[in-house]
Amino acid sequence: MADISIRNLVKTYPGGTEPATKNISLHVEDGEFMVLLGPSGCGKTTLLRMIAGLELPDAGAIAIGGRDMTYLPPNRRNLSMVFQSYAVFPHRRVRQNIGFGLMTRKMPKDEIAKKVAWAAELLQLTPYLDRYPAQLSGGQRQRVAVARAIVVDADVLLMDEPLSNLDALLRLNFRAELKKIVEHIGTTTVYVTHDQVEALSLGDRVAVMEAGKIAQLGHPMEVYDRPADTFVGGFIGSPPMNFLDGQVADDRIIFGEGASIPAPAAVPRGPIRIGIRAEAISIAANTPDLVPAVVDVVEPLGAATLLTVKVADQSLKVQVPPSQRVSPGETVLLHFAPDSVRLYDPQTGLGLVTSQ
Structure with missing residues (x-):
C-alpha cells in the first residue's frame, strides 16, 4: 500500500481547445478510498488514466509511495x-482470469491457487471457478474483474466506473459488497464515477470535478451538506440542491411579495442566491417565517413524497412524509430549516455564508 501525491497535473489532448485537466493537485492517503466524481468530460477518467500510466501528463508530477511515477509505464x-x-x-475460466496477473509475475502454482481461492471466497465466486465468463451474469463477471485486481497485492487499486454496466438492483447490491471488500483489504483506492450515490456511499473523501478542476474536496457529508458552490450543490444529491434567487433587505432575504x-x-x-436541500424544507403551520408556495407536481416515492412547488415563480423540490397529503394547485406554507440554508453569490456561484 502507498499514498498518491499529484501535483499540478495538466493534460491536453491533440486537437483539444481546453486542457482535460488544469493544474490538478491531490493527495490520497495510504489506505484511503478516494472517489473522483463529476459529469462526463470533467477530466476524472483522464486523471485516473494518468495515475495508471495509460496517459502521460503535459506537466506536473505523480508520486506513489514517495516514488516519482510520472512517466513510468503501467x-x-x-x-x-x-x-x-x-x-x-x-477464453479463460474464472480461476485463470483471477490468477492471470499472478501468472504473469511467475508466482509458483501452489501460491497462485491459494490466492485465487482466497479472492474467490471473498467475492463469492468459489462455485464458479471452472466456468467461462459467458456462463456468468454481469454482476459475477464484475466480481471476477475485482478479484483479479485485488489478488496481486498492488499498492494502488484503480476503478473506472466499474458498476455502470450493471442494472439498478445489481449495482445496489454490488456497491455494498465492494465497500466491504475494499475495507477488508485496506488498499489505497481511487474510484471514478458520475453517480453521486456511489460517491457518497463509498468514499472516505470525494473530489468533485468540473471542467478539468477539483471544485470541492472533502468528506462525503461535508460535500453534500456544505457545497462550495452552486455547481457542487446542483450536482450532488437526488434531487439536487434547490436554488432560489432573492434580495437581502432589512435583515431578510425576500423572494417575492409575502415570501x-x-x-x-x-x-x-x-x-443573493440561497441553496437548500429538499429534505430541509417542510410544510408547516403556526410557525414564524413561513414561505407561501403553490404545489405544482406531486410524486409519491414510497418512503417519501417529492413535491415540486412554486415560490414567486421559482421552482423548488420539497420532500415530505408520505402521510402528508397535498394536491396540485394547493397553496402551502413552507418552513426552511435555518441551519440548512446556504448562501451563494448569484454571479460567481461561490458560497458566501455556510451557516446561520
Missing part, C-alpha cells in the same frame, strides 16, 4: 485496475 507502478467493461478474458426568511448577520444587501 507495469512498473505496481497497481491494478478495474474497468467499466469488465475486461475479463472470454421571505431571516438573513444571517453580516450578509451584504443586494441580490
